[in-house]
Amino acid sequence: MFDHLPVLPPDSILGLAAACRADANPNKVDLTIGIYMDETGLCPVFDAVKQAQRALIDEEVTKAYIPPQGDQAFVDGMTELVLGAERLAARKGVVAAIQTPGGCGAVRLGAEVLKASNSGGKVWISDPTWPVHIPLIGSVGLELTEYRYYDPLTHGVNFDAMVEDLKGAQKGDIVLFHGCCHNPSGADLNAEQWQVMAQMAAEQGFTPMVDLAYQGFGDGLEQDVHGLRALIDNTPEVVVAASCSKNMGLYRERTGLVIFICKDERAAEATASQAKSAARRIYSMPPAHGAIIAGRILSDPTLRSNWEAELSAMCGRINTLRADFRDRLQVATGRDFSFIANEKGMFSFLGLSKEQAQRVRTERGLYMLDSSRINVASLNNRNIDKVVEAVVSVL
Numbered sequence: 001m002f003d004h005l006p007v008l009p010p011d012s013i014l015g016l017a018a019a020c021r022a023d024a025n026p027n028k029v030d031l032t033i034g035i036y037m038d039e040t041g042l043c044p045v046f047d048a049v050k051q052a053q054r055a056l057i058d059e060e061v062t063k064a065y066i067p068p069q070g071d072q073a074f075v076d077g078m079t080e081l082v083l084g085a086e087r088l089a090a091r092k093g094v095v096a097a098i099q100t101p102g103g104c105g106a107v108r109l110g111a112e113v114l115k116a117s118n119s120g121g122k123v124w125i126s127d128p129t130w131p132v133h134i135p136l137i138g139s140v141g142l143e144l145t146e147y148r149y150y151d152p153l154t155h156g157v158n159f160d161a162m163v164e165d166l167k168g169a170q171k172g173d174i175v176l177f178h179g180c181c182h183n184p185s186g187a188d189l190n191a192e193q194w195q196v197m198a199q200m201a202a203e204q205g206f207t208p209m210v211d212l213a214y215q216g217f218g219d220g221l222e223q224d225v226h227g228l229r230a231l232i233d234n235t236p237e238v239v240v241a242a243s244c245s246k247n248m249g250l251y252r253e254r255t256g257l258v259i260f261i262c263k264d265e266r267a268a269e270a271t272a273s274q275a276k277s278a279a280r281r282i283y284s285m286p287p288a289h290g291a292i293i294a295g296r297i298l299s300d301p302t303l304r305s306n307w308e309a310e311l312s313a314m315c316g317r318i319n320t321l322r323a324d325f326r327d328r329l330q331v332a333t334g335r336d337f338s339f340i341a342n343e344k345g346m347f348s349f350l351g352l353s354k355e356q357a358q359r360v361r362t363e364r365g366l367y368m369l370d371s372s373r374i375n376v377a378s379l380n381n382r383n384i385d386k387v388v389e390a391v392v393s394v395l
C-alpha cells in the first residue's frame, strides 16, 4: 500500500524550524516560524489566557461536542472584534460566522463555500503570499492566479502594479488580501490604498476575501481592520478568515473564525449551512478549548483589558526590535535599512538571495526562510548581534 509513496520535501517553514531544532550549533538562531517570542526566547502564554483557562477547568462540567457553528460567546465576540459593533448592528441577519480550527481552517472553509458557489471565478493571491495559501485554497479546486504586490527594490508595496493586475479581476473572482501585517513581507497597504481596493471591488464586482491572522500586531486592534472595514463598507459580500493564534497566543488550540458578509438573510443562512456541511465533511466538529477561552476573554471586561494591554505591549516590543535591528544594520553596513522599521507585524524580507540565506544558515546557524523572510519577533538582546554579524557576513 505505502511502499511506492514518494517522500515529500519538508514544508518550507516547518522544515526549517525542525532543521534548526536539530542543529547542534550552540550559536544557532531561529527566525523561521511566525511565533511571538519574548525576551527569554519563549512563546509566552497570555496572562488573560491563563486566568480564563483556570476558570474553565474549575467550571467545566462536560466534554460533549460544542455546536457545529462553534462556541457562541467566541463567535459573537470575535465577529464584533473584527467588524466592530456598529457595522455588525447594521448588518444584522446578513452575517454568517462559523468557528474553525485556526485561521487555516477559516481560509479553507471560506474557500469551500466559494467553490460551492460555482461562480467559475479565479482566486487572486498576492505575489508573494504565505505559501500555505496555495494548497489550502487550490486543493479545494479553485483556480489561483497572482497579482503583483511586493517590490524588492523599494521594500514596499508595488501599488501601481497591484492595481494594474487587479484591473483583470472580474465579477465571480475572489481577491485574497492580507488584512494587516502582510506575511511574508510586512509591507501593508495604507488607508488610501485600501480605499482604492474597495472602490475597485465595488466597480469590478469581485469578492474580497481577507486573511486576518495578525489583528493587533500592526498598529492596534482597531487600526488593523480599517482596510477590511473599507472593503465591507463598499462591497456587498466579503469573506474574512480570522485567527487567535497570534493575538491571543492560542497557537496550538487552533482557534479561528470564518465570517461571510452576505447580501441578504437567505444568503447568510445558505453560507452558514454550506460552511457547516464542509466542516462536517472535513473534520466534523470544532475544537472547544481555545474558543471557550477566547470567548471568555472577549466578554469579560477585566480579562479583556488585561489581554489588550499585553497584546499592545507585544506589538510595542516588536516595533522597538524593528528600530533597534534597523539601527544596528545601518551602523554595521552604512546601508539604508529603514524599511525594517516601517513594516508591520512579525515579518520582514531582508533582501538576501536564496544563496545568501542558505549561507548564513550553514556558516552561522542563522535560520531564516530561503526568501530571506525573518520573524522579527524572535529577535532579542542575546541574539540580535549574532544576527547582524551573520547578515553582514554575506552582504
Ligand code: LMR
Pocket: 013, 032, 033, 034, 035, 130, 132, 183
Ligand atoms: C508562519 O508564516 O510562519 C506562520 O503563519 C506559521 C505557519 O503555519 O506557517
